[in-house]
Amino acid sequence: MKFFKFPLQFIYLIIDDLKSDFSKKKENKKYNFIFVVGLPKSGTTLIENILRALGYIDLRNSPLRVFDDRGLSNPHDISDKMFKLVPRNKLTFLKLHTHYSEENLRIIKKFEPRVIISLRNLHEVLVSRYSHVIANKNHRHHKLIKNLPVDEGFKKSLFIQNSYDTPISPIEYFKKWVENWKLEIKKKNLNYLVIDYESYQNNQKNYIKKILNYLNIDERKLEEIHQKVKKNFIRYDKNNLEKNLTGFIKPQTINNDSGNIKQKLNSEKIKKFVKEALEINDNR
Secondary structure, eight states: OOTTTSHHHHHHHHHHHHHHHHSSOOOOGGGSEEEEEEOTTSSHHHHHHHHHHTTOEEGGGOTTSOOOOTTOSSTTOOOHHHHHTSOTTSOEEEEEOOOOOHHHHHHHHHHOOEEEEEEOOHHHHHHHHHHHHHHOTTSTTHHHHTTSOHHHHHHHHHHSOOOSSSOOOHHHHHHHHHHHHHHHHHHTOSOOEEEEHHHHHHOHHHHHHHHHHHTTOOGGGHHHHHHHHHHHOOOOOTTSHHHHHTSSSOOOOOOOOSSHHHHHHTSHHHHHHHHHHHHHHHTO
8 A cells, every 4th residue: 555645544544443453342253354355346345345334454455454465476366374464353354356266265265264255247347347447547458448439448458468377358357257256156165155246236235234144243233334335435437536546535446337438338239249258258
């Protein structure tokens, strides 16, 4: 984190950490560490906001915690060293876009965090990702598509190769990510909570209730948490990105799915293109 660039944000993060440390007892260690996984733009930030409202500390954005992801070929992989640093007597969570692998699964089994897997309709993920890239001038793909017409830029964004260990296009990576985790979930190796973003759109309280039940938290907190999430879940668009970056709430996501971009990218023509692109990957 760029603490020195945003000193006010740094102060608020310390205050949040201290409140979470001393405001209540952490009696059930089994539910103290939550590992959240999901594709970018799949609803993981919503889960983050719910966990924050419950008093959990984000290990990646905590001035008082140690988090070390050095030496990993993929920045969203996990390691024994990383998980050993997790304080078991504190309410903490780690949100990553971790893909399924035997090594990642081994570490999850070894340290036994509660695991929440967030899923979302893949077309919606890709549309939201495109909106994020257009809005965020610091994104590595921003300059490649910013001046293109929406439909052309969106199509190009699906096939720009990523820079992780194996060059692969976003549409290939995202599709394999979902397929591999779904296969693992079916094996029932662990007690995952699998939750989809669409269910939040259909029934916000029921979505939150599922998380409370999974973490063995009293449902009487439901209304309180629902109101906190509604209040704190800030929507970002390309016009106020810079303003949000200087605020004391870290902009975990940039959500500008509304308006012309979403309308254009949800056209039948674009949906057909995405469907055909996914089918091409199936036949490779």
